[in-house]
Amino acid sequence: MRLRPLIITGLALSMLGIGVPAWSATDPRSCNDLLSSDTPAYVVCNWMATPEEAADIARFWLENDGENMKEADPYFVGVDCDEAENACDPNLEGDGQLRGDGDPDVEGAEDGGTPECEQGGDSCYVNGSGVTQAEKTAAEQTETGKGAKTAQDAGMRVWIDAELADDWKTGKLEEAAKKVAALAAQDDVAGIRFSSQVGYNKVLGTADEMDKFVAEAAKALRTAVPGKKLGVHTVVPIFGCGGHEQCKTEIAKKHPQLDPDRIGAWLKRGLVDQLTLDNGHLSSEYTAYGIDAAQAQRNQWIQVRARAWDMYGQIGAEDAGFTAPGASKLTEEQAGKAIGERVAAVLQSDAAETVTLWTRWQDQQGTVNRVLGEKLADNATWEQLKKLGAVKARLATVYDPATPEVDPAADLKKLSEVFGQVYVRAS
Template identity: 50%
Template sequence: MRIRRALALGAALTVLGVGIPAASAFSEDGEGDCKNVTNGGSQSDPQCFWMAPTPEDALKVVRFWTENDSAKLKEATEYPVGWIDCKVEQCSAEGEGDGQAHGEGDPAPEGYVEDTTPPTCDVAGQPCSVSPEDIAAAARTAAGQAIAAAAASNMRVWIDSELLDDYKAGPAAFAAAVKKVGALAAQPGVVGIRFTSQLGYNGALKTPEEMSGFVGAAAAALHQVAPGKKLGIHTVVPAFGCGASEPCAAEMTKKYPLLTPQVIEPLLTSGSVDQLALDAGLLQSAYGTWKISAQDAQRNQWAKVKALAWDTLVQISAEDAGLAGKDASPLTADQAATVAQERVAAPLRDGAATVNLWTRWQDGTGATYRVMGARLANTPAWEQLDKLEPLQRRLTTMYDPAAPEVGIGQDIKKLSEVFGQVYVTD
């Protein structure tokens, strides 16, 4: 009688889908693991789960169903689930859709209307989408024309913007600036947005909390308005150039409290940033007190990047303006070859993913600094860069379409001879 009752109970529980664990059903990996029970399959393809993970739990299940002469078992009905009949060749026409299977790229079903309602913004006052009209208007701007020219020249394009001033000006100004950047980022060929430069260096932010707050807010807004685009920042970490010199590191930390590794690294681990550009300006002259040459400071910087594994967190790029000179680069051919080795080849060898070279800019007095000569004339420095064709994908530059040298199209075409990527100023 006892055996028959056990068999009957086992059959009933099997119908109800209740698994009763036994000692032999547990693997050596732990009681919660049932990979050794596979309905005839291999151990690497488990097809089981425990509704009662321990023998005590299983006993409680048994008692629940068998008390009061198995009253609950007698009252039990089939659990309502949806079943698929694999023999049916024609899908049901009930519900949404036309009942037919469609592949990617197939025309939409007749009568289908795509929902183009803009998403609801998570942050009040910030635009999280741009309209087709915004995108079309952005394409007609000087920046939009530069983006189109760069894309036509097979250059990767980043938008170069500065959102810090707008962020500090308040929600309305910040929202307008983000929307402007988003419309440019929607242009074909754009892969990323650099939303601030000299972060923590120029005194605009006073505390690490202010800095992380700005970066987090900017990243959140840009992720909404330009989903899928990479985000970058530009700064410098002065202590990196010190290497093993503790007095140097202490002085740099005191002088630049917002630019320490302890402050910068959380920005890289937060998910807000995909690219960090490290400026080489300080490396050239700031370390002489400690008898650290520019070349040693640069090597120290990239050794620190590797030691902290920052290159596993984001893309780390070098940034340099040392090849340019007032009106035109003054470097001779031999000097240009040396500088290219020191400021382009060496950072790439030491771990930089890309090197961003400033080829033309204007200072506060209106003076123009160039690698080329006026009206895109070749110089020994430019010709040296042109010889670095195998490195082209790793060479990037800045371009301000508001101040073209000759014309946007001509300027971009010339830059594309050397550079694989361009940051277009908005």
């Protein structure tokens, strides 16, 4: 039996006038009748195998005293070198002995074995990490390291947010990647977002530079902290055009390096595990073509879904539109409408799995833009965002512990009221 929560909240649904898909009561795969009467409307139940199908499956394996089960040989991949017809290379690793589950591989392995370590033992890691214990310990004591731990204590899933494009341009990628890897080596850090606005902010001027940077940065980070997820943030302006041919032609000329096929290849090649696309540029980029922000957003996520990028990695949206100089000025009604359009609709598109909302940033003139008021003061926008508890795990924000509003502990506790994930900026 499978429960599938639809990614939308009752608040946003009502404001958008969008109904939950009607699951027919006569659908043989529906098991909605097994749900309690107080189950939220966005939760539905489907049988992976109906009771009748399950009975047929069990009958197939159990009938005739389990004859089919007995005749089903275990799947074996390998070569038995003791069989005369098999010619085995004597130089292969191992001692050639077959072993059962739970048997030690080599003498002493039952005690964990004793890995060979470098002099002093600093780099003795059986997981292949390129970060020494000393580097990891030092990173934990930085503002970023402490911020990551504080966010975890507040119940948030943590990513390290870094910018390595400038370091790559100046030939300092390895050094910078090692520093970021030490931060990500902390327990329970999910991964690293190693660049934002790739190709859009002009740090990397050509598509070839973008590809080379992403490939080399991914290789350096995967070598230093294997197993951690990697992500980037960028913009694909042509997506907002939808089917408008003039728009597509002009936008492609304006942003030739931001080709969707190249960007999609980062996912397909396994260079990144998460790709976040900007949602903010959609508000003004397409007005000359008669495409408003809502249409551009809809176009973008239709294009993403059509390319099935989510088959290769996690797709996210990013938006700074809820912030304003000083604090958000939205009324309760305006905030609810904006949430419905820019959060709920994005998640409901079934293309983006997460939405990252900026809650605080400072422009070049020194003006602080916030969602909350000064010193974390509540307002109408925050109260409406707090109602998105049903999708809290899919909501993320960005936090810089070097520029706190109050202090990291207070700030992150407040942010955890709305967000289940946080990108902690590396200083």
